[in-house]
Amino acid sequence: MVALSDFQRIGVGLVGFGLFFILFGVLLYFDSVLLAFGNILFLSGLVFIIGFKRTFTFFFQRPKLKGTSFFFGGLVIVLMKWPLLGMLLETYGFITLFRSFFPVAFGFLGWLPNIPVLSKLLQKVGESSSMV
Structure with missing residues (x-):
């Protein structure tokens, strides 16, 4: 903490x-x-x-x-x-x-264990490393 x-x-x-x-x-x-x-x-x-x-x-x-x-x-x-x-x-x-902060935030949200369907979707969005 x-x-x-x-x-x-x-x-x-x-x-x-x-x-x-x-x-x-x-x-x-x-x-x-x-x-x-x-x-x-x-x-x-x-x-x-x-x-x-x-x-x-x-x-x-x-x-x-x-x-x-x-x-x-x-x-x-x-x-x-x-x-x-x-x-x-x-x-x-x-x-x-x-x-530049959005991929980090989406990657963090993707690890939430209580939302199985949403976690897979957010992991896909969070993996985008595009800086454009």
């Missing part, structure tokens, strides 16, 4: 609440206030979990600038009360930013 500091525990809570508010905002037909609040909580939780400097260096690496610009551009557009367009831009930016 990984030991978390108090700041990291707060960050996990903030990220969880942020994801909850984003999901709830989408379920309520893209309510811009809930989406904006969820985005702010998610980003602040990320800062609490990995630290300000590492968060800044993650988002502003040269190969990730395209994803970062779409993600933060979508955030700004959500804050300007255009939630559908903003969430589309944020989704594209999120996929572009975390593209």
